[in-house]
Amino acid sequence: MNVLVIGGAGYIGSHVVYELNDAGHRVTILDNFSTGLRENADARATLVEGDMQEIPLLDRLLSGNGDNGSGSGDKFDSVFHFAALKAPGESMEKPGIYTRHNLIATMELIDAMVRHDVRNLVFSSSAATYGNPEYLPIDEDHPQKPINYYGYTKLVIEQTLAWYSRLKNLRYAALRYFNAAGYDVKGRITGKEQNPANLLPIVMEVAGGKRDKMQVFGNDYPTRDGTCIRDYIHVNDLATAHVRAMTYLRDQDRDLNLNLATGTGYTVLEVIREAEKISGKPVSHEITGRRHGDPAELVAASNRAFDHIGWKAVHSDLTQLVESMWNVYK
Numbered sequence: 001m002n003v004l005v006i007g008g009a010g011y012i013g014s015h016v017v018y019e020l021n022d023a024g025h026r027v028t029i030l031d032n033f034s035t036g037l038r039e040n041a042d043a044r045a046t047l048v049e050g051d052m053q054e055i056p057l058l059d060r061l062l063s064g065n066g067d068n069g070s071g072s073g074d075k076f077d078s079v080f081h082f083a084a085l086k087a088p089g090e091s092m093e094k095p096g097i098y099t100r101h102n103l104i105a106t107m108e109l110i111d112a113m114v115r116h117d118v119r120n121l122v123f124s125s126s127a128a129t130y131g132n133p134e135y136l137p138i139d140e141d142h143p144q145k146p147i148n149y150y151g152y153t154k155l156v157i158e159q160t161l162a163w164y165s166r167l168k169n170l171r172y173a174a175l176r177y178f179n180a181a182g183y184d185v186k187g188r189i190t191g192k193e194q195n196p197a198n199l200l201p202i203v204m205e206v207a208g209g210k211r212d213k214m215q216v217f218g219n220d221y222p223t224r225d226g227t228c229i230r231d232y233i234h235v236n237d238l239a240t241a242h243v244r245a246m247t248y249l250r251d252q253d254r255d256l257n258l259n260l261a262t263g264t265g266y267t268v269l270e271v272i273r274e275a276e277k278i279s280g281k282p283v284s285h286e287i288t289g290r291r292h293g294d295p296a297e298l299v300a301a302s303n304r305a306f307d308h309i310g311w312k313a314v315h316s317d318l319t320q321l322v323e324s325m326w327n328v329y330k
C-alpha cells in the first residue's frame with residue numbers, strides 16, 4: 001500500500017515507518033522535525049519536510065495529482081498520524097498549544113482526507129482518554145473520562161473520527177497506547193528523544209551518566225512497593241499493531257478502537273532495579289511527593305486487539321524493554 005506517515009521521524013512514528021517498509025509498503029514521511037530526528041527517518045521512505053498545519057501542503061500531498069511530493073504522485077491508501085504533543089502535565093499548563101496541535105491540526109487533517117477521498121486513518125490515541133481507572137485491567141468499554149487536557153484532546157479526536165465514519169465513510173483505527181517504551185530490537189533507530197519526560201528515558205539518562213539522579217514521584221500509593229504501576233509496551237510491538245490495523249481497515253472496512261498494552265504492570269522501583277541490573281550502573285534516585293494526576297495503577301486488557309488483528313505483545317517483558325533502551329543509551 002501507499003502510505004503517508006505524519007510524524008514519521010518521531011519516536012513511535014519512526015518505528016512504524018521501519019515496520020511498514022519491512023512489510024513492503026511504499027512510505028512517505030511528513031515531518032517538521034520539531035521533535036523528530038532526521039537520523040531516525042528510514043532512508044527507504046520518501047521524506048517531505050513540512051508542517052501538517054499548512055493546509056495547502058496537506059492538500060498537495062493528499063491530492064494524488066502527480067505532484068504530491070511522494071515520488072509517484074499516486075494517491076495514498078492510508079494515513080498514520082503521530083505528529084502530536086504528548087505530555088499530560090504540560091497540557092494542563094499550556095492547553096492552547098494542545099488545542100492547536102492535537103485538536104485543530106488533526107481535525108483539519110481528517111477533513112482534508114475526506115476532501116481528497118483518502119479514507120483510512122490510523123490514529124495515535126492514548127490510555128489517557130480513560131482517566132482514573134474504575135476497574136482493572138482497563139478494557140475498551142471502560143468509561144472515557146480524561147483527567148488531563150492531553151487525554152481530552154485524544155478523546156475529542158476519537159469522537160470526531162466516529163462522526164466522520166458515519167457521515168463521510170472515513171475508516172479509522174484509534175490505537176490507545178499505554179506506556180510506550182523501548183527501542184528497535186534490530187538496533188536501527190538510535191536517535192534519542194530530547195528532554196524526555198517519561199520514566200524509562202529518564203532512568204536511562206541516569207544510568208548513562210547524563211543526569212546525576214532522578215525523582216520517584218511518591219512511594220505511598222496502594223501498590224506492592226508504594227510506587228505507581230504502569231503497563232509498558234515495546235515500541236516494536238506498537239509498530240506491528242499499526243501495520244495490522246491498517247490492513248484491517250482495508251480488508252474489513254470497519255473501524256477499530258483498541259488498547260495496546262500487555263496486561264502486566266511494573267512499579268517505578270521495579271523499572272529502576274531492572275535498569276540497574278541490565279546496565280550494571282547505579283540509578284540514583286530520591287523519593288519526592290506525588291506528581292499531580294498520576295493514577296496508582298494503569299494496566300489494560302488487549303484481548304480485542306488479539307481478536308481483531310491477531311496482535312499481542314512479544315517484546316514487552318521488562319528485560320527486553322530495558323535492554324533495547326540500554327543499547328541506545330549506554
Ligand code: UFG
Nearest residue numbers: 086126127128178179197198199202215216217228291294
Ligand atoms: N515517574 C517518576 N519519575 C520521573 C518520571 C516518571 O517517578 O521522573 C513515574 C510517574 O510518576 C509514573 C510512572 O513513572 O508513575 C510513569 O510515568 P511517565 O511519565 O513515564 O508516564 P505516564 O504514565 O504518566 O504517561 C504515559 C504517557 C502518556 C500516556 C500514558 C498512558 O506519557 O502520554 O502513559 O498510560 F497517556
